[in-house]
Amino acid sequence: MSLKILLVEDDENMRFMLHDNLEMAGYRVRPLADGQTALSAFMKEEFDLCVIDVMLPKKDGFTLATDIRKLNQQIPIVFLTARNVKEDRIQGFRIGADDYITKPFSLEEFLLRIEAILKRVYHTPTKADEQFTYPLAKFTFHFNQQKIVKDDLAVELTRKEAKLLRLFCLHQNKVIERDIIQKAIWEDEGYFVGRSMDVFISRLRKIFKDDPAVSIQTIHGIGYKLEVMPQAQPTEK
Template identity: 40%
Template sequence: MQKTKVLLAEDDYDFGSILKQYLMIHNFDVIWAKDGKEAFALFSADEHQHENAFDICVFDVMMPQLDGFSLAEKVIEHNPEVPFIFLTAKKMKEDKIRGLKLGADDYIVKPFEADILVLRLQNILKRSKKTIISSKNEHEYTIGKYVFDTINYQLKFNGETQRITEKEAQLIQFFYDHKNQLIKREDVLENVWGNDDFFSGRSMDVFLSRLRKYFKKDPAIAIESTRGLGLTFKVITN
């Protein structure tokens, strides 16, 4: 069975060594970079070998050469679908918001037990492996004036194509399956994020803003929030 390949970027030698060993014990294939610049070089090299590409990334925020946020931005340019987690000693609200806006799948504040990281990685990978395709033969859906391609992660509108991330596609799929229904926030979080904790809730708010921006060209589509109740993905059809 092929191991999950992890890119770990951590400049603290002792901490990085412990994390690598612990992840390897739990059957992860770990490539450890000592700074952001080295991490991006490793990521870029592996992206050219698609069969050997990284499955998930773990980035320390404070690193020499290239900090974790800047590293994530460069990684997203190459592959917006790869999930990633930030590790940080900071508890600053601004840092968490910046990580969320980048699309981080999780954010772990040091110090933490190594088994917490293992569990977070396993949960993220479990969610990312869930197929968003309800039928093998049907992979494109018409949503108002848009065409949603679930295989290539694309939203098409009037000849223009918007590439989206896997998480965005999962959220659109869930909304499409429950369109014109009031959905509880916790139900969206449980089905798309796997839990309904504070971090996931803030992350969902960022993704909702993105989806509203993507669908704004069609006035017949709206994502409405009802305080204390939930969300409605409205699609008005003639």
């Protein structure tokens, strides 16, 4: 079973982005928005690592981490903060932080730091063992293998195409805002990134164009939605 991470971040967009990228990296994630709820969850569930924003409502990140340390001296803790202040870093490490990451940061670097900490603490590979497979009507999407299969035909995907499609699969039949997609997949915003996203979505649409049960819809002024119609079950005679 994959490792489980407690993610505590009050900024909704940041929480969404980190949640999706951690899941795409193979972790199970419990995303929460305030320190008090996070402490309650920690007392009821088992986690392998905590990612905690310093500035949290109800119970700040330092207080939350101190309470967690009273319950568990060994679990790795990573702080996130927008404040690049020496005193904050010192306080975080005194509490027992394993790392302290200042915003803004690269998602790739963030994931590598998480992986390095878990590998050091648990002496085990941190990638999920299971193959991430998503049925999409008559298609099957294999995320780890970066391919879409229909019958005996397979279409190879680039890494970004696979990450983009998995983001849609995780939120199937739900609208995802355009800026959320940009930050989750490209870690950036702007005209050229937006045009790149349009190209990738166009490529995915071409793969599904002959199957009306699967489509990527443009929700004008908002974002996109992967629509997958349920498949009719054969009736018994």
